[in-house]
Amino acid sequence: MNKLRIGIIGVGGIAQGRHIPAFLQLADICEITAVSDVNRERAREIAEKYNIPNAYEDYRQLFSEVDAVCICTPNKFHAEITIAAFDAGVHVLCEKPMALNADECEAMIAASQKAGKVLAIAYHYRFMKEAQAAKKAMSEVGTPLVARVQALRRRKVPGWGVFINKELQGGGSLIDFGCHLLDLALWLMGNPTETAVSGTAYNALSKKPNQVNQWGTYDHETFNVDDHVTAYLKFDNGASLLFETSWAANIKDDLANVSISGVDGGLNVFPFELYTTKNGMLLNSEASWLPGEEDPGVPQAKNFIDACLGLDELIVKPEEALQVSRIIDRIYESGGNSI
Structure with a gap:
């Protein structure tokens, strides 16, 4: 089975504290192939720290190298990046809350349905x-x-x-x-x-x-x-x-x-x-x-990966996060x- 290629967008505390370690524990079914952050030096430091091949400042640059992304940015950018990812044909795990407001959430769901890609929200509780x-x-x-x-x-x-x-x-x-x-x-x-x-x-x-x-x-x-x-x-x-x-x-x-x-x-x-x-x-x-x-974070990441691979249903459905x-x-x- 081919591994799901993961990109991390935003490499701050929640990415380093939960998502990157969780995906690394699931190395038999996924691999982190790229990270991006508005602070390019920080992106490079994290890529080097975790042996991730590619680091970018512009998140759009990593879409061609991944099957799915984990969005760990401030809430203001959740909807924008999620919709861009779906336009690029990429699955999305987005940190909570889903977006700034319900209207943005609905736009994210519509983009997911149009692309036929998975949209998961990281309500890890x-x-x-x-x-x-x-x-x-x-x-x-x-x-x-x-x-x-x-x-x-x-x-x-x-x-x-x-x-x-x-x-x-x-x-x-x-x-x-x-x-x-x-x-x-x-x-x-x-x-x-x-x-x-x-x-x-x-x-x-x-x-x-x-x-x-x-x-x-x-x-x-x-x-x-x-x-x-x-x-x-x-x-x-x-x-x-x-x-x-x-x-x-x-x-x-x-x-x-x-x-x-x-x-x-x-x-x-x-x-x-x-x-x-x-x-x-x-x-x-x-x-x-x-x-x-x-x-x-580990079962959350696994549920997302399995959903992307068509092996399981999402535990956190986007309509519920909406x-x-x-x-x-x-x-x-x-x-x-x-x-």
Whole structure:
């Protein structure tokens, strides 16, 4: 079997920390043949570090040398590069969120369908062992009623990269961090259609001077993205979702979790626990062992490769990633936002 030739577009932290190592672990079915970055020297350094044959400044130059690309750029460029890749006949794995807004997501899906190529979005939380276990256990939860999503960090505004650049990223804690847990909850629930979305976004804390922040420094005077967001969602099947995300909450500890209560039972994802009734008793179950990879980037990369080769279906379908972006749009647009 010929190996799938992979190109990496954007060689910053997420490329080096997750995608490049994951693809390298799958060297029996793929090979990274080229990288590109607007910083040409950085592209060359990464190519040399990982023994990748080619490095470019312009991402268009690598299309002729690859079968698929992994897009690791700021959010602003996701749609542009994805559509260009499909025009070149190349499969795409794009970092989350899918794009700046739902309109761009729809354009990406249309380009994918026109080209007949795979479009995957890197919502890697779905590939975590606990998430995979929760998906299998949803049959014991029965019809979902209420989901609770918390993606909270204590005083950890990213003070590096472009995370707080609204023009390049489109937002802050919601579009960067909260989107992961929102996507996971929707997937576990079966992606019901949202019928009502109400939310509030804040950034009052991060605009105060003399910040105590664990993840670097930033200019509080120019901070203009959300650092804390709350929302309430209703769905066409009668279910509801309570949502909260923050980079900078004044809370005791960080928390990233999804819990779901259904008609027959309930579950918690991190850590994975199942809540049921049997023989007149209330039972709490926890797994003593969970199958799967410790690094979710590896099964994510393998699922993408297998989908490109026609061997498997995508676990993260682009239409589902579109729903996440559509909900994010509606939260940001919701009345009462303080930004």
